[in-house]
Amino acid sequence: xxxxxxxxxxxxxxxxxxxxxxxxxxxxxxxxxxxxxxxxxxxxxxxxxxxxxxxxxxxxxxxxxxxxxxxxxxxxxxxxxxxxxxxxxxxxxxxxxxxxxxxxxxxxxxxxxxxxxxxxxxxxxxxxxxxxxxxxxxxxxxxxxxxxxxxxxxxxxxxxxxxxxxxxxxxxxxxxxxxxxxxxxxxxxxxxxxxxxxxxxxxxxxxxxxxxxxxxxxxxxxxxxxxxxxxxxxxxxxxxxxxxxxxxxxxxxxxxxxxxxxxxxxxxxxxxxxxxxxxxxxxxxxxxxxxxxxxxxxxxxxxxxxxxxxxxxxxxxxxxxxxxxxxxxxxxxxxxxxxxxxxxxxxxxxxxxxxxxxxxxxxxxxxxxxxxxxxxxxxxxxxxxxxxxxxxxxxxxxxxxxxxxxxxxxxxxxxxxxxxxxxxxxxxxxxxxxxxxxxxxxxxxxxxxxxxxxxxxxxxxxxxxxxxxxxxxxxxxxxxxxxxxxxxxxxxxxxxxxxxxxxxxxxxxxxxxxxxxxxxxxxxxxxxxxxxxxxxxxxxxxxxxxxxxxxxxxxxxxxxxxxxxxxxxxxxxxxxxxxxxxxxxxxxxxxxxxxxxxxxxxxxxxxxxxxxxxxxxxxxxxxxxxxxxxxxxxxxxxxxxxxxxxxxxxxxxxxxxxxxxxxxxxxxxxxxxxxxxxxxxxxxxxxxxxxxxx
Ligand code: CDP
Numbered sequence: 084x085x086x087x088x089x090x091x092x093x094x095x096x097x098x099x100x101x102x103x104x105x106x107x108x109x110x111x112x113x114x115x116x117x118x119x120x121x122x123x124x125x126x127x128x129x130x131x132x133x134x135x136x137x138x139x140x141x142x143x144x145x146x147x148x149x150x151x152x153x154x155x156x157x158x159x160x161x162x163x164x165x166x167x168x169x170x171x172x173x174x175x176x177x178x179x180x181x182x183x184x185x186x187x188x189x190x191x192x193x194x195x196x197x198x199x200x201x202x203x204x205x206x207x208x209x210x211x212x213x214x215x216x217x218x219x220x221x222x223x224x225x226x227x228x229x230x231x232x233x234x235x236x237x238x239x240x241x242x243x244x245x246x247x248x249x250x251x252x253x254x255x256x257x258x259x260x261x262x263x264x265x266x267x268x269x270x271x272x273x274x275x276x277x278x279x280x281x282x283x284x285x286x287x288x289x290x291x292x293x294x295x296x297x298x299x300x301x302x303x304x305x306x307x308x309x310x311x312x313x314x315x316x317x318x319x320x321x322x323x324x325x326x327x328x329x330x331x332x333x334x335x336x337x338x339x340x341x342x343x344x345x346x347x348x349x350x351x352x353x354x355x356x357x358x359x360x361x362x363x364x365x366x367x368x369x370x371x372x373x374x375x376x377x378x379x380x381x382x383x384x385x386x387x388x389x390x391x392x393x394x395x396x397x398x399x400x401x402x403x404x405x406x407x408x409x410x411x412x413x414x415x416x417x418x419x420x421x422x423x424x425x426x427x428x429x430x431x432x433x434x435x436x437x438x439x440x441x442x443x444x445x446x447x448x449x450x451x452x453x454x455x456x457x458x459x460x461x462x463x464x465x466x467x468x469x470x471x472x473x474x475x476x477x478x479x480x481x482x483x484x485x486x487x488x489x490x491x492x493x494x495x496x497x498x499x500x501x502x503x504x505x506x507x508x509x510x511x512x513x514x515x516x517x518x519x520x521x522x523x524x525x526x527x528x529x530x531x532x533x534x535x536x537x538x539x540x541x542x543x544x545x546x547x548x549x550x551x552x553x554x555x556x557x558x559x560x561x562x563x564x565x566x567x568x569x570x571x572x573x574x575x576x577x578x579x580x581x582x583x584x585x586x587x588x589x590x591x592x593x594x595x596x597x598x599x600x601x602x603x604x605x606x607x608x609x610x611x612x613x614x615x616x617x618x619x620x621x622x623x624x625x626x627x628x629x630x631x632x633x634x635x636x637x638x639x640x641x642x643x644x645x646x647x648x649x650x651x652x653x654x655x656x657x658x659x660x661x662x663x664x665x666x667x668x669x670x671x672x673x674x675x676x677x678x679x680x681x682x683x684x685x686x687x688x689x690x691x692x693x694x695x696x697x698x699x700x701x702x703x704x705x706x707x708x709x710x711x712x713x714x715x716x717x718x719x720x721x722x723x724x725x726x727x728x729x730x731x732x733x734x735x736x737x738x739x740x741x742x743x744x745x746x747x748x749x750x751x752x753x754x755x756x757x758x759x760x761x762x763x764x765x766x767x768x769x770x771x772x773x774x775x776x777x
Pocket of ligand 1: 168169184185186216217218219263265266435436447626628629630631
């Protein structure tokens with residue numbers, strides 16, 4: 084029949100060799116007894132589509148309508164225009180029921196608590212999440228510091244890092260669904276007395292040796308960055324010793340930083356005082372950091388004071404040496420969290436694209452931007468209609484995942500269904516740029532980033548509003564308290580100014596992005612007020628580590644990594660020559676095997692004067708792109724995004740710690756929610772290696 088060829092679906096022909104290898108090794112279902120495959124890639128897409136569409140039955144859709152939705156889901160996946168995250172592809176319709184990639188679990192300063200939030204309760208929860216392919220993030224800052232007293236045993240506390248090691252070993256033991264290794268994010272806030280040990284937990288002698296299943300990040304606040312700028316001291320505080328509102332010192336910070344409105348804070352304080360039977364020193368005023376310090380000192384909670392710059396330099400040194408620690412900017416995360424009225428975010432998932440409340444989970448999915456470049460009258464343009472249509476169904480699919488999910492714990496189910504967060508992201512961004520003929524490290528490219536993000540966000544948000552009209556808003560929705568992130572998005576020029584980048588957007592690129600540039604967000608806000616909102620967040624830029632391989636495109640918003648390279652993944656080593664690059668070489672009759680293998684030695688053509696300039700400009704690889712451009716792309720995608728962005732600022736091996744320091748400082752000023760750098764060759768195990776000679 085149509086679309087079939089010798090019993091195969093011609094859609095299978097869209098899949099690259101590497102895509103098939105990954106699918107075969109990990110995604111396609113096998114008969115557990117005979118180990119024979121029971122599905123083809125198209126059958127996998129069908130399985131996922133049917134399983135997720137079925138959710139609509141419980142919202143009163145007829146069998147025929149459900150079938151239409153399933154067909155649409157299948158269509159956007161099999162055309163590789165959109166793919167949900169790995170757990171959804173692997174587990175939909177199977178015995179394993181976890182479909183989300185991102186989780187944040189609370190860690191309280193106790194072995195176990197009635198709410199199931201103690202250290203060993205969380206260890207168990209983590210194992211259950213890992214078993215099914217989810218990644219977990221934790222804030223360990225509530226744990227009392229090393230050497231502190233333990234009243235019940237008259238002993239001495241061993242501190243957060245020793246507990247992290249237990250989480251790390253458990254991660255090793257519980258391989259995710261037998262198919263991928265568990266990933267964790269460990270966060271410690273910068274006021275914790277053990278922060279110095281934490282910063283050094285994965286660098287220097289401990290590099291490649293400790294906490295190998297963790298990314299670690301320091302939770303940084305505005306007060307801290309200001310203290311770095313002014314060369315001032317900051318307090319280190321024992322979380323066990325403070326008794327004023329909330330569970331720890333952090334509550335002071337919340338109030339000190341003024342991102343909540345004052346009346347609300349007053350209400351919160353009074354409520355907490357009532358519940359906790361605590362004493363508030365000055366109930367008439369919102370507490371400032373200085374005031375908080377006085378209280379903490381009175382309580383004996385301040386263990387010492389340290390120059391902020393000393394801590395900052397240690398963070399920079401570690402990141403330069405090994406890529407760890409990264410930073411998460413706690414204030415920015417909470418300032419731009421649309422539902423910050425229900426609680427404060429302390430942690431993110433492993434790759435930091437999802438800041439989440441305790442127990443929340445989020446499922447992701449990404450549109451393949453490369454697929455939306457079309458030719459019109461000999462010019463490459465963006466197919467906005469098709470992109471909008473794909474996004475509409477993608478958001479519906481992600482929302483259905485929340486209902487189809489089988490949650491490993493009831494706390495996770497409750498928290499997730501209360502806020503219904505979904506994370507629509509993108510992949511193939513740098514290939515879209517290549518196809519549009521725009522170099523990644525140009526003001527034009529940044530303008531494309533900024534406005535594409537705006538378009539994707541607009542469409543996803545709009546889709547979520549329409550879903551609310553059909554199926555209802557997320558339970559924690561409050562039309563007045565909800566914070567629209569477009570009210571606080573920085574303008575494009577502002578971003579350039581902060582980075583001190585000069586340059587004009589060319590008229591042709593302005594025209595190309597006109598449709599996105601002119602979107603009306605005040606009207607969107609009005610619609611949200613009237614119809615409601617299905618999901619408290621809709622966007623998130625994930626790394627798309629495997630789904631980009633399946634789609635045969637570049638990952639997330641990253642530049643091309645190398646034009647030819649060896650990829651080191653769990654199932655083996657792959658040599659890859661970028662097919663798009665080959666296509667260009669052909670265009671210039673340069674696809675000679677000898678030329679290609681020569682290029683593969685370095686992975687790049689930047690220095691190769693025999694390659695046409697057009698190719699050299701457009702095929703910029705990650706290490707040729709100056710760090711500022713990496714960062715500005717991240718900042719652009721952060722402006723129109725209610726969650727976070729997973730991005731690695733790739734640095735050349737010879738870059739200095741000063742570069743890292745500059746980038747970290749600039750990241751804070753640009754309002755990104757987190758930052759990670761990776762200097763080439765700074766770790767022994769690297770997922771991707773340059774060249775084929777190694
Ligand atoms: O491409 P894929 O859907 O496989 O995942 P990704 O976009 O590379 O990663 C998305 C999220 O999945 C990460 O941020 C982690 O939360 C989680 N993850 C994990 O738990 N274990 C891994 N080995 C990889 C990713």
